[in-house]
Amino acid sequence: MTKLISPLVSQEIGLLPVLLRKAINYAGTYSPYYFQLFSQLGLKPGSIMTYTDFRQIPCTTKEDIAKDYRKFICVSDEQIIDRSCTSGTTSTPTPFVLTDSDLNRLTRNEAASLTLAGIGSQDTVMLCCTMDQRFMAGLAYFLGLRQIGASVIRQGVCNLLSQWDCIRREEPTAIICVPSFLLRLIHFAKENGIDYRSSSLRKVICIGESIRQPDFSLNELGRRLKEAWPELSLHSTYASTEIGAAFTECSEGQGGHHNPELTHIEVLDQVGFPVTTGEIGELVVTTLGVEGMPLIRFRTGDLVQLHNQACACGRTTPRLSPVIGRKNQMLKVKGTTIYPPAIHDSLNSVAELENYVIEVFTNESGQDDLRIYFTTVAGVNDLELQVHLKEICHARLRLKPTFFEVSKKEMYRMQFPSGGRKPRKFIDYRK
Amino acid sequence: MTKLISPLVSQEIGLLPVLLRKAINYAGTYSPYYFQLFSQLGLKPGSIMTYTDFRQIPCTTKEDIAKDYRKFICVSDEQIIDRSCTSGTTSTPTPFVLTDSDLNRLTRNEAASLTLAGIGSQDTVMLCCTMDQRFMAGLAYFLGLRQIGASVIRQGVCNLLSQWDCIRREEPTAIICVPSFLLRLIHFAKENGIDYRSSSLRKVICIGESIRQPDFSLNELGRRLKEAWPELSLHSTYASTEIGAAFTECSEGQGGHHNPELTHIEVLDQVGFPVTTGEIGELVVTTLGVEGMPLIRFRTGDLVQLHNQACACGRTTPRLSPVIGRKNQMLKVKGTTIYPPAIHDSLNSVAELENYVIEVFTNESGQDDLRIYFTTVAGVNDLELQVHLKEICHARLRLKPTFFEVSKKEMYRMQFPSGGRKPRKFIDYRK
Numbered sequence: 130m131t132k133l134i135s136p137l138v139s140q141e142i143g144l145l146p147v148l149l150r151k152a153i154n155y156a157g158t159y160s161p162y163y164f165q166l167f168s169q170l171g172l173k174p175g176s177i178m179t180y181t182d183f184r185q186i187p188c189t190t191k192e193d194i195a196k197d198y199r200k201f202i203c204v205s206d207e208q209i210i211d212r213s214c215t216s217g218t219t220s221t222p223t224p225f226v227l228t229d230s231d232l233n234r235l236t237r238n239e240a241a242s243l244t245l246a247g248i249g250s251q252d253t254v255m256l257c258c259t260m261d262q263r264f265m266a267g268l269a270y271f272l273g274l275r276q277i278g279a280s281v282i283r284q285g286v287c288n289l290l291s292q293w294d295c296i297r298r299e300e301p302t303a304i305i306c307v308p309s310f311l312l313r314l315i316h317f318a319k320e321n322g323i324d325y326r327s328s329s330l331r332k333v334i335c336i337g338e339s340i341r342q343p344d345f346s347l348n349e350l351g352r353r354l355k356e357a358w359p360e361l362s363l364h365s366t367y368a369s370t371e372i373g374a375a376f377t378e379c380s381e382g383q384g385g386h387h388n389p390e391l392t393h394i395e396v397l398d399q400v401g402f403p404v405t406t407g408e409i410g411e412l413v414v415t416t417l418g419v420e421g422m423p424l425i426r427f428r429t430g431d432l433v434q435l436h437n438q439a440c441a442c443g444r445t446t447p448r449l450s451p452v453i454g455r456k457n458q459m460l461k462v463k464g465t466t467i468y469p470p471a472i473h474d475s476l477n478s479v480a481e482l483e484n485y486v487i488e489v490f491t492n493e494s495g496q497d498d499l500r501i502y503f504t505t506v507a508g509v510n511d512l513e514l515q516v517h518l519k520e521i522c523h524a525r526l527r528l529k530p531t532f533f534e535v536s537k538k539e540m541y542r543m544q545f546p547s548g549g550r551k552p553r554k555f556i557d558y559r560k
Numbered sequence: 561m562t563k564l565i566s567p568l569v570s571q572e573i574g575l576l577p578v579l580l581r582k583a584i585n586y587a588g589t590y591s592p593y594y595f596q597l598f599s600q601l602g603l604k605p606g607s608i609m610t611y612t613d614f615r616q617i618p619c620t621t622k623e624d625i626a627k628d629y630r631k632f633i634c635v636s637d638e639q640i641i642d643r644s645c646t647s648g649t650t651s652t653p654t655p656f657v658l659t660d661s662d663l664n665r666l667t668r669n670e671a672a673s674l675t676l677a678g679i680g681s682q683d684t685v686m687l688c689c690t691m692d693q694r695f696m697a698g699l700a701y702f703l704g705l706r707q708i709g710a711s712v713i714r715q716g717v718c719n720l721l722s723q724w725d726c727i728r729r730e731e732p733t734a735i736i737c738v739p740s741f742l743l744r745l746i747h748f749a750k751e752n753g754i755d756y757r758s759s760s761l762r763k764v765i766c767i768g769e770s771i772r773q774p775d776f777s778l779n780e781l782g783r784r785l786k787e788a789w790p791e792l793s794l795h796s797t798y799a800s801t802e803i804g805a806a807f808t809e810c811s812e813g814q815g816g817h818h819n820p821e822l823t824h825i826e827v828l829d830q831v832g833f834p835v836t837t838g839e840i841g842e843l844v845v846t847t848l849g850v851e852g853m854p855l856i857r858f859r860t861g862d863l864v865q866l867h868n869q870a871c872a873c874g875r876t877t878p879r880l881s882p883v884i885g886r887k888n889q890m891l892k893v894k895g896t897t898i899y900p901p902a903i904h905d906s907l908n909s910v911a912e913l914e915n916y917v918i919e920v921f922t923n924e925s926g927q928d929d930l931r932i933y934f935t936t937v938a939g940v941n942d943l944e945l946q947v948h949l950k951e952i953c954h955a956r957l958r959l960k961p962t963f964f965e966v967s968k969k970e971m972y973r974m975q976f977p978s979g980g981r982k983p984r985k986f987i988d989y990r991k
Contacts, residue, residue: 206682206684206711207681207682207709208709209684209711210705210706210709210710210711210712211706211711211712211714212684212711212712212713212714212730213714224729224730226711229706229709232706250638251637251638253637253640253643256692259691259692259716260690260691260692260698260699260714260716261687261690261691261692261698261714261715261716261717261718262714262715262716262718263713263714263715264714267691267692268691268702268714271699274641275641275642275660275663278638278639278641278660279641280637280640280641280642280643280657281641281642281643282643282694283642283643283644283691283692283693283694283695283699284692284693284694285690285691285692285693286692287692287693288978291978298655299643299655547719547722
């Protein structure tokens with residue numbers, strides 16, 4: 130309990146901010162889930178005034194929502210505008226509903242987020258993710274870009290030749306995409322004699338994957354992008370459907386800035402106490418101003434560090450480190466703790482590796498073990514590559530996974546088993 | 561010239577409506593294309609006051625826009641929000657840019673259009689077309705539905721099982737889709753024992769294909785839908801990227817209602833004179849209130865009839881018949897004029913036919929001739945079907961096309977040669 134009175138968490142002592150109190154009161158009154166939870170605990174939503182009160186509220190997990198998402202809805206059917214859905218990367222795909230006011234909150238979030246990354250009305254932005262498939266982010270990007278007066282090219286996910294045709298014809302200045310997609314775009318340009326570095330693209334909003342190490346230096350993926358195309362400025366983002374807000378990097382690239390008007394954040398240790406500043410812990414988010422499905426103390430499952438010093442850009446809002454790992458994806462291999470991002474990073478350092486899927490399972494001795502399926506860049510000797518990959522994994526991670534080469538078709542089937550919006554690159558078969 | 565003073569076109573004599581004069585003045589001042597056109601003709605945009613003046617302006621064709629779409633843009637790059645694109649069904653895919661105000665006009669259009677079809681805030685609407693691929697309509701549907709307070713499920717084009725899963729879980733009351741897609745959805749339900757008639761779906765906004773004959777009775781496609789699922793109310797629509805407005809049927813199903821605040825319409829004969837009311841002619845549209853790329857007297861290429869009598873629903877706005885044909889798709893076979901919709905209709909009457917593509921070419925004798933590629937419903941004898949198809953075409957259309965059975969994969973490749981948003985069902989190889 131000493132941690133609670135540590136001066137490092139002094140910010141979390143005293144009266145809760147007004148927006149947070151409003152959010153708790155609203156959810157506790159209108160959400161059947163929180164109404165029931167508060168009743169069971171004998172808490173009155175309106176009486177939760179301090180951080181000590183606040184921490185009496187048990188955290189909400191993805192599983193709580195997946196179990197019955199309807200219990201989280203605070204509005205009547207008539208008020209619902211958008212019926213989004215989580216992508217189900219780490220849990221069952223779960224519907225998430227938004228009212229008109231929630232869409233406005235989402236618009237404010239993306240407008241602020243894109244402005245942070247230096248996007249303005251002078252920019253033409255290629256949107257290389259879908260607005261279909263009930264994807265909240267795709268819609269949010271469009272709404273935010275419209276708000277700040279940028280031009281949007283709603284490309285979606287289409288073939289690389291079409292993307293390059295569009296870049297040539299429309300001269301976009303920025304792109305919103307998964308960073309590994311950008312790597313494929315560069316690869317295609319090199320193979321087809323496209324002078325990509327002379328193209329109009331200058332800014333990248335990186336979604337879904339990290340391009341940095343916890344110390345903010347570029348990871349292997351970021352480094353490969355920067356080496357291949359030095360003219361680009363890369364901006365990392367962190368976001369999720371549940372929190373309906375993004376943490377986006379400014380030009381300093383020192384973590385995603387928090388917008389305190391949209392979410393209240395905590396970083397908790399394994400027992401559920403706030404970590405001291407800079408320590409690794411799980412990001413727990415309370416959404417502010419959400420009308421449809423507000424969440425109180427939502428456990429993201431993502432392990433991060435929070436940086437409280439003022440940023441060189443002048444902003445004093447806290448910054449979020451890249452995700453160091455997902456709590457439920459922790460691997461214990463021969464006594465060593467390891468998270469998937471470290472494995473991704475090692476594999477991303479190998480240029481001959483075109484694509485891969487990591488599978489983790491419990492082996493005969495009851496230990497965590499790895500299988501890695503991969504495809505190679507055309508013309509590469511796959512046996513030599515396999516030896517090289519084994520060496521890398523052993524040297525960097527002390528891991529000895531089994532490698533299997535598969536066809537591009539097979540890879541696609543593994544990554545998109547039933548359509549889906551995001552490729553699955555880490556599959557967990559452990560019990 | 562007598563036609564001009566026919567009482568049937570009396571509505572087109574005298575002073576032009578204010579919105580039309582404004583549109584002409586705006587385009588003539590800010591669009592490089594119209595500025596140049598008016599200068600060459602010695603016309604002052606502000607002096608075009610009467611229908612006689614108006615008809616001095618030459619029509620704009622799809623080719624005029626494809627040649628250099630930039631000449632049609634009336635705003636600076638900074639004012640552009642959305643960079644849509646035509647689908648290129650009958651011409652080259654051409655960019656079409658919209659400002660914030662144009663997006664608002666599009667929203668007003670769809671809100672009015674969907675309200676006409678009886679969609680309101682109580683409805684949950686499955687959007688089964690894409691919002692990606694620079695498709696203007698997909699975005700317009702979302703914006704319009706949001707405006708009227710309906711719930712939107714942004715499904716896009718995904719596999720039929722996912723669509724049925726979504727219908728079961730989310731209980732949408734309406735669907736926006738291509739009617740032949742709905743036929744496939746019904747077919748899938750029958751094959752998989754889904755009790756589709758008991759599902760929540762009750763309204764269909766039919767896009768891209770007609771479900772009616774020129775006399776407003778259901779065509780073969782509409783008839784098959786209605787027979788398979790009598791509980792559905794079907795609403796036909798007509799729209800295009802260039803005109804940025806839709807003509808939608810009310811519950812009476814007697815043609816698409818015109819919204820006189822969004823477009824000015826003419827129906828012209830082959831020489832370019834207005835036809836008498838009820839006669840078939842080409843739909844020519846002038847967009848009203850468009851900021852980005854306004855068009856004056858845009859030749860849609862679509863042959864229609866205009867109905868001016870008040871509708872049984874109480875509205876007095878003119879109604880548009882289904883498209884009878886496309887001007888440049890007219891076939892002359894042994895002296896008889898025939899349009900693709902008639903061929904589509906005959907083929908759609910055959911339940912065993914799963915999918916098809918019509919190719920028209922110039923044969924050795926210099927005549928228009930047809931090849932039809934098809935796939936069959938599982939378990940059908942394709943030779944018997946071919947004989948049946950030949951009989952139908954001969955009896956109904958006096959045509960003797962050659963038929964070729966192809967695999968589903970080959971069919972997909974023919975219909976979507978390079979991705980694309982709409983299946984190509986009519987391919988014209990004539991010189």
